[in-house]
Amino acid sequence: xxxxxxxxxxxxxxxxxxxxxxxxxxxxxxxxxxxxxxxxxxxxxxxxxxxxxxxxxxxxxxxxxxxxxxxxxxxxxxxxxxxxxxxxxxxxxxxxxxxxxxxxxxxxxxxxxxxxxxxxxxxxxxxxxxxxxxxxxxxxxxxxxxxxxxxxxxxxxxxxxxxxxxxxxxxxxxxxxxxxxxxxxxxxxxxxxxxxxxxxxxxxxxxxxxxxxxxxxxxxxxxxxxxxxxxxxxxxxxxxxxxxxxxxxxxxxxxxxxxxxxxxxxxxxxxxxxxxxx
Ligand SMILES: [Zn+2]
Ligand SMILES: [Zn+2]
Ligand SMILES: [Zn+2]
Numbered sequence: 158x159x160x161x162x163x164x165x166x167x168x169x170x171x172x173x174x175x176x177x178x179x180x181x182x183x184x185x186x187x188x189x190x191x192x193x194x195x196x197x198x199x200x201x202x203x204x205x206x207x208x209x210x211x212x213x214x215x216x217x218x219x220x221x222x223x224x225x226x227x228x229x230x231x232x233x234x235x236x237x238x239x240x241x242x243x244x245x246x247x248x249x250x251x252x253x254x255x256x257x258x259x260x261x262x263x264x265x266x267x268x269x270x271x272x273x274x275x276x277x278x279x280x281x282x283x284x285x286x287x288x289x290x291x292x293x294x295x296x297x298x299x300x301x302x303x304x305x306x307x308x309x310x311x312x313x314x315x316x317x318x319x320x321x322x323x324x325x326x327x328x329x330x331x332x333x334x335x336x337x338x339x340x341x342x343x344x345x346x347x348x349x350x351x352x353x354x355x356x357x358x359x360x361x362x363x364x365x366x367x368x369x370x371x372x373x374x375x376x377x378x379x380x381x382x383x384x385x386x387x388x389x390x391x392x393x394x395x396x397x398x399x400x401x402x403x404x405x406x407x408x409x410x411x412x413x414x415x416x417x418x419x420x421x422x423x424x425x426x427x428x429x430x431x432x433x434x435x
Pocket of ligand 1: 243342395
C-alpha cells in the first residue's frame with residue numbers, strides 16, 4: 158500500500174536558476190536551490206496492487222523530470238491551468254504513448270481544454286497536419302471544481318483557487334484514509350474551498366517569495382493558510398530565486414517545509430521520505 162507525492166519541480170515560472178541572473182540563489186551550490194518548473198507526481202497502489210502514476214501539470218522540464226524519476230508510464234495528467242510553465246511539456250507525453258502503446262488521459266476544466274487545444278492544435282486536430290507525424294495521443298476529460306471523481310481507487314477533487322483574477326484549480330486526493338491537497342499558483346482561496354481542505358495530512362501551497370505578488374502567495378500568506386487549514390504537514394512550492402532554501406527552512410514553523418525537486422513525501426509510511434538532495 159503506497160500513497161506518495163513527488164515534487165518533480167518546485168520552481169516558479171522562470172525556474173531557478175533564472176536565465177541571465179547571477180544572484181546568490183541562482184548561483185547557489187545547494188541542489189535544493191535548483192528548481193525546475195512546478196509539477197508533481199501522485200503515486201499510489203490501485204485495488205489490484207498495481208502502482209499508478211498521475212501527473213499534475215506538464216512543465217517545460219517534463220522530459221528531464223521523467224528521466225530523473227525513471228517514470229516508465231503515466232496513468233493520467235491533471236492540469237491546474239494553462240500557463241506556459243504548467244503545460245509546455247505536453248508534447249513529451251507522446252513518449253508515454255509509445256512506451257505504453259496507449260493514449261494518455263488528460264483532465265482539465267473545459268476552458269483549459271480549449272486553451273490547450275488552441276496552443277497544441279497539431280496534437281488535438283492531427284488530421285489537419287500537413288503530414289502524418291508522431292504527435293501525442295491524448296483523451297481529454299472535463300473536470301469541475303468540487304466534483305469528485307475516482308481514478309484507480311483514489312478520489313480526486315478539483316479545488317477552486319484564485320490565481321490573481323484567473324480562476325484555476327488545485328487538487329485534493331484521498332486514498333487509504335489519507336489525504337493531500339496540491340494548491341500551486343494561488344493568491345487567494347475562495348471561502349467555498351476551505352471546507353474541502355478539511356482534515357488534510359499534507360497541504361502543498363504556493364509561496365513564491367517574501368514580497369507581495371499579484372498572482373501568487375507570499376511565504377507569510379502561505380503560512381496564514383496553513384494556520385487556518387491545520388494540515389498534519391505542509392510544503393511550500395512554486396518558489397522564486399528570492400528564497401534560499403537553507404536560509405528559510407530552519408525558520409519555518411514545525412510541520413512546514415520547503416519543497417525541492419525530487420522530494421518524495423509518503424502519506425502511508427511512518428514519516429516523510431526525504432532523499433538526500435545531494
Ligand atoms: Zn506557475
Ligand atoms: Zn537569481
Ligand atoms: Zn500560473
